[in-house]
Amino acid sequence: MYRRRRPAAAAVLLAAALTLTACSSGSGKSDAAGSAAPAKPPASSAAPDPADAAPAPAGSPDAKPTGPVLPDAKLTPATGTFKENEKKYLSGRVPEKTDPAAVLQTGQEACERVRRTAKRDKDAAVGSIVAGEVRGAKDAITHLCPEQKPLLAAAEKGIGDGTRATPAAGTYRALTQEPGRCVWQARSKDGAVLASGPESPAKAGDKLTATIPAGTAEFESTGCYAWIPA
Template structure:
């Protein structure tokens, strides 16, 4: 009996010791694991992400660099100086012309047209005729006979009066066509030439001029290589491919 009690008593005494030993040697699965040292060091070394402080700095920088933030609005514009003199727009000055230019421009400038442009046309025409007159004066007379123009006559009278003798000579000549004999009016509605002696400019090869009496009979036909006499008894003159005739 005594030996059995001793073994039971010994077993009871050993149970706490075995439980303590077991708890020390077996880790508790429910307890949280200690953080990894490498993870702690990595977390410590990782720089912090900029947050609201950097955003605030960016916002301040953007406001400072925005030109619209510094520009004053319409309501912030500076008040006008009450002592400042406000100048109203002045009309463009009227062009001034000398007497010959005014003479040429009279009646030639429609409303809204620049008078300088009109004047330039007349001056250019004078320049052309003056240059031709210096080389061949008869060519100017022939040109004025074949291409009469009121503006050209006005330009000569006002802007280049040295060409007036050529203009007067052209007025007594005549171009190709059919004319009665009477007054010197080769460009009128009923063109006519006055009696006299005429020559063709340049003696063109195919020139033909015929002079007729009042009854229709032919007085003479000529080729233009020599001066032609138109008598007072002549009634009609016909010129073809002679271009221009002027007084010899």
């Protein structure tokens, strides 16, 4: 009788242990999610595409690698050939012992995300580039999807959250879903505040703008997602 019951008791204990482990693991994920809230897309953008939230593939740096890379002569796929624009994108970008096709796919995915987002909302696409959410967007657009260069040009005039040194003077508008969280400040070289905002508490649906005076040494913003010229 004991021999028949012992496996059943062990199974119950094992199930309980697995349940406790799953609960503990789930709690850890919740804590991590709460401590790293994702950046907010522009208020005018449509509901985000689930694919947009997918993490960038591991080993896909924004800039070219600093370590040894494959020489251009060895940038060949397992089958077929790379196009000329693809070779230019891959040049100096593929770490040794890495499949060039995998690196190319990273750039193609960046292009596809920009293309897909721009189809719904061009401001959202520009904002995602300014905020750094599309990894390696500049080189990907330049070589793999040049039709998106107008968006890249607009993004290069933008300002992301954080501190920007010697920003171009002018009026900018914030791309954010939560204007109530957005605050900004323009400072001179000696740290004097030249301008700040918003002037009054913002609420959902408000369009926020910031005028950066000439001679601003630093422009700092928090909770504004991204700024583009108004």
